[in-house]
Amino acid sequence: MSNERYIQRFSKFIVIAHWTNAISFIMLVLTGLPLFLGVKVPEILQIVHRVFAVTFLLPTPFMILMDRKGFLQWTKSAFSWSKRDFQFLAVFPLELIGKAKNIPKQDYFNGGQKLNSVLTIFGAVVMVVTGFMMWFKELFPVEVVRWAYPVHDAGMAIMVAVIIGHIYLSVGHPASRPSFMGMTKGVVPESYAKAHHGRWYDELKEKKEI
DSSP: OOOOOEEEOSOHHHHHHHHHHHHHHHHHHHHHHHHHTTOOOOHHHHHHHHHHHHHHHTHHHHHHHHOHHHHHHHHHHHTOOOHHHHHHHHHHHHHHTTOOOSOOOOOSSOHHHHHHHHHHHHHHHHHHHHHHHHHTGGGSOHHHHHHHHHHHHHHHHHHHHHHHHHHIIIIIOTTTGGGGGGGTTSEEEHHHHHHHOHHHHHHHHHTTOO
């Protein structure tokens, strides 16, 4: 029986928000793909797409209300870059095949997770803004609405690419697979935290939180 210790990483509110966002995005892709391909679809599909567009937005205010500290920690970390993050990204291709060595200790989020967060935020903003224009097209000039469609598609492409990589690293990649537990149970193995988020782990030790 393993004596592995586990460290609290995410609150239950962050976990709920993450899965609400993830499920909503998957449904947006599934309901939006026929529209993207120009397939004639029942009006109900467009309504369902808009419903999930709304649920896609809900996690943000939910996190702010229920776990402001966790939300601010995520957003601050996503946009706080240092030399260590770029060093991580430089060796990341080797990390994918398990050949990376001498990776600098990473923070609460490593360089790859920060890049994932930035691209996700950017893609989400693009999709939300252009989606609003397409939904309420009567409020905007025709030319603006016309441009909203291809930009919306580009935002979707960015998001899909990011999510595919995110799923692989959290479920498929052996080294980072333990991180998936963080988004199901809110905890990660101590060995994972020490190996992949060394600076965060050291901070917890210094504060005697573990």
